[in-house]
Amino acid sequence: MTTVTLTNLRRVFSDDFVAVDDMSLFIADGEFLTLLGPSGCGKSTTLRMIAGLDAPDAGDIAFDGKRMNDVPPGKRNVAMVFQSYALYPHMTVRRNLEYPLRKQGVSKAERSARGEAVSDLMQLRELLGRKPRQLSGGQQQRVALGRALIRNPSLFLFDEPLSNLDAKLRSYMRAELIQLHKRVGKTMIYVTHDQLEAMTMSDRVAIMDKGRLQQLGTPQEVYNRPSNLFVAAFIGAPTMNLIKGGVDGVGEEMAFRAGALHLAPPSTFAQRTGKLPQGAQVVLGVRPEDVLLYCGNLAAFVTLIEPVGHETIIFLDVLGHQIVARTDAQTRLRQGAAVNVAFRMENVHMFDAADGRRFA
Amino acid sequence: MSRGWIAIAKKTARSFGSWIVVLIISFPLFWMVVTALKPRVELLQIPPTIFPRHPTLGHFADLLLRTPFPVYFLNSTFVALGTTVVVLVVGTLGAHSLARFRYPGREWMARAVLFTYLLPHVVIVIPLYLLVAKLGIINTPFSLIFTYTAFALPFGLWLLRSFMSAIPPDLESAALVDGASRMEAFFDIILPLALPGILTTALFTFILAWNEYLYALVMVSKDLNKTLPVGVISLLTTGFDVDWSLLMAASVLMSLPLVILFGVLQKHLTRGFGTGGVKG
Numbered sequence: 001m002t003t004v005t006l007t008n009l010r011r012v013f014s015d016d017f018v019a020v021d022d023m024s025l026f027i028a029d030g031e032f033l034t035l036l037g038p039s040g041c042g043k044s045t046t047l048r049m050i051a052g053l054d055a056p057d058a059g060d061i062a063f064d065g066k067r068m069n070d071v072p073p074g075k076r077n078v079a080m081v082f083q084s085y086a087l088y089p090h091m092t093v094r095r096n097l098e099y100p101l102r103k104q105g106v107s108k109a110e111r112s113a114r115g116e117a118v119s120d121l122m123q124l125r126e127l128l129g130r131k132p133r134q135l136s137g138g139q140q141q142r143v144a145l146g147r148a149l150i151r152n153p154s155l156f157l158f159d160e161p162l163s164n165l166d167a168k169l170r171s172y173m174r175a176e177l178i179q180l181h182k183r184v185g186k187t188m189i190y191v192t193h194d195q196l197e198a199m200t201m202s203d204r205v206a207i208m209d210k211g212r213l214q215q216l217g218t219p220q221e222v223y224n225r226p227s228n229l230f231v232a233a234f235i236g237a238p239t240m241n242l243i244k245g246g247v248d249g250v251g252e253e254m255a256f257r258a259g260a261l262h263l264a265p266p267s268t269f270a271q272r273t274g275k276l277p278q279g280a281q282v283v284l285g286v287r288p289e290d291v292l293l294y295c296g297n298l299a300a301f302v303t304l305i306e307p308v309g310h311e312t313i314i315f316l317d318v319l320g321h322q323i324v325a326r327t328d329a330q331t332r333l334r335q336g337a338a339v340n341v342a343f344r345m346e347n348v349h350m351f352d353a354a355d356g357r358r359f360a
Numbered sequence: 361m362s363r364g365w366i367a368i369a370k371k372t373a374r375s376f377g378s379w380i381v382v383l384i385i386s387f388p389l390f391w392m393v394v395t396a397l398k399p400r401v402e403l404l405q406i407p408p409t410i411f412p413r414h415p416t417l418g419h420f421a422d423l424l425l426r427t428p429f430p431v432y433f434l435n436s437t438f439v440a441l442g443t444t445v446v447v448l449v450v451g452t453l454g455a456h457s458l459a460r461f462r463y464p465g466r467e468w469m470a471r472a473v474l475f476t477y478l479l480p481h482v483v484i485v486i487p488l489y490l491l492v493a494k495l496g497i498i499n500t501p502f503s504l505i506f507t508y509t510a511f512a513l514p515f516g517l518w519l520l521r522s523f524m525s526a527i528p529p530d531l532e533s534a535a536l537v538d539g540a541s542r543m544e545a546f547f548d549i550i551l552p553l554a555l556p557g558i559l560t561t562a563l564f565t566f567i568l569a570w571n572e573y574l575y576a577l578v579m580v581s582k583d584l585n586k587t588l589p590v591g592v593i594s595l596l597t598t599g600f601d602v603d604w605s606l607l608m609a610a611s612v613l614m615s616l617p618l619v620i621l622f623g624v625l626q627k628h629l630t631r632g633f634g635t636g637g638v639k640g
Contacts, residue, residue: 014462053533074539086534090552099548103539147538157537 002063002154002187003029004050009059011045019045021211023059027189032181034190036198037208038234043191044159046208050189051080051157063155074103076155079148083160085140087132093143094128100151114150122146138169149184156188162197174200195235199223207231229356232285232349238313238324240285244353247280256284260319261298266345282359285349288313291325293333296342302333316341396420396608403604419609429610431584432591439501439587440569443508447516447565448558450509455520456550460529470521477514485578492579503579504587508572512565523557524550559628563621570618588614
């Protein structure tokens with residue numbers, strides 16, 4: 001039973017680089033939370049502060065409401081899996097697994113019993129006598145997971161644990177980790193820059209950029225209602241179409257204008273956004289799946305076609321704007337073809353062009 | 361076919377070359393051993409005998425039983441081991457600090473350490489002598505341990521620092537999360553992984569302390585506190601007379617510890633000299 005509370009965390013590195021700033025977060029017991037963001041966004045630093053490997057310059061870290069700032073990492077009862085796996089190269093697999101128990105002063109008999117239980121669980125039986133360098137990447141990963149599991153910690157921390165695996169093994173290990181979370185039911189915090197991992201594994205995703213929390217929500221929430229331009233552009237592949245333009249008309253009459261492109265958002269839109277001043281600069285966001293082909297009245301032509309297999313990505317020129325659409329694999333469109341398109345207006349997003357905030 | 365012959369010829373030529381170098385380098389050592397085993401009458405014979413006609417261990421017996429050689433040997437052992445221990449303790453901890461922790465003046469300090477290594481030893485004889493005299497340890501083995509530490513530590517710090525920098529920081533982080541204290545992580549993870557560097561440093565320090573002459577001559581004048589290089593010279597060379605037989609017997613005994621050390625540590629040393637042989 002462990003909840004994690006971060007309050008206004010801040011970490012500044014010696015060269016005045018603010019790695020994490022004003023980070024506040026509550027992670028519920030048994031939750032799988034992912035810290036997602038581009039490299040250098042502060043997600044790993046946040047994780048290291050939770051582990052106790054890095055000390056915050058300001059703010060508090062609490063487990064179950066108890067302040068943890070001054071508790072050394074070994075006494076926080078957390079387990080951490082590193083991107084490099086961080087297996088001790090001079091120790092056998094068995095000694096790697098038993099190391100945390102050794103440091104807790106667990107008796108030899110119990111150490112070897114628990115070591116064997118974990119090695120059965122992670123299918124490491126035959127490898128117990130080997131050194132890490134004699135193992136494949138996938139096997140090293142399983143040893144690292146086993147070493148995290150063996151001490152029965154109250155909190156699991158993962159720092160990009162799948163980044164060093166090849167694509168096939170990665171999707172397999174993703175499923176394994178989801179299973180593991182279901183089985184042990186412990187709170188897990190997972191750091192990644194891979195949105196696929198974040199979307200498929202997490203209960204909630206915390207998206208970070210430039211040291212700050214950008215949005216916190218379920219994978220559906222961050223995908224369907226990105227709270228700002230950064231999240232909108234970061235989540236989704238291919239990325240959301242973002243069209244810079246101005247607001248024309250007020251209230252029910254509101255329209256969006258960008259060059260030759262002229263769109264009338266549905267009336268519900270105005271209710272959500274409230275009153276936008278005439279001429280306000282905004283960015284309209286349209287997901288590739290919300291670009292409908294063969295309907296509507298926007299004239300477009302195809303500039304590029306990317307067949308992905310199960311679907312086809314189509315690059316369009318819509319009245320001078322580069323727009324990406326997603327359609328099924330059977331499309332008969334060819335490069336250069338003219339086609340009419342429409343945007344599914346009830347799904348479009350609108351952001352303030354000045355500060356990137358979401359209007360609706 | 362012909363290519364195979366060329367490869368074999370090349371290999372033979374290369375090993376032939378190596379053997380010639382080995383022979384040239386080892387001849388003085390061979391001559392030292394042979395001289396130590398020759399009876400005095402055979403020593404200056406012309407033409408010289410390559411192998412002693414009547415080999416004897418008498419010179420070794422004389423040296424060990426009738427001279428203070430064993431005392432010098434113990435002094436040297438004490439000084440060399442003492443210096444090695446001090447250099448290793450200070451060097452590993454200091455190098456770890458220089459490799460891992462961030463604090464103002466770290467790089468400056470690391471470079472200053474290297475700078476001290478640039479000064480020729482003979483330049484600082486007088487300041488070091490005054491320092492040692494002030495500390496009240498002049499004429500004792502501790503004065504030499506103190507001095508040799510000052511010479512060996514900069515090299516040790518630099519070598520160990522590069523070894524420790526090559527160890528992935530994640531390993532230490534993992535140990536800390538796994539419940540180790542900082543010192544435990546240092547002993548469990550860093551020391552075993554830096555072992556080749558530690559052995560190289562240890563050997564370098566030991567050899568320096570074992571062979572050093574100038575400071576041993578300056579700092580220690582009391583006969584029973586002398587180390588081997590100074591003791592043996594003052595014992596066996598008097599005026600114009602050099603007792604070659606005893607001198608060579610002493611040289612054989614003096615080089616034995618180093619030969620044994622090299623033999624035992626050879627495997628680790630080849631890794632140590634090719635710095636950075638730690639794989640994460």
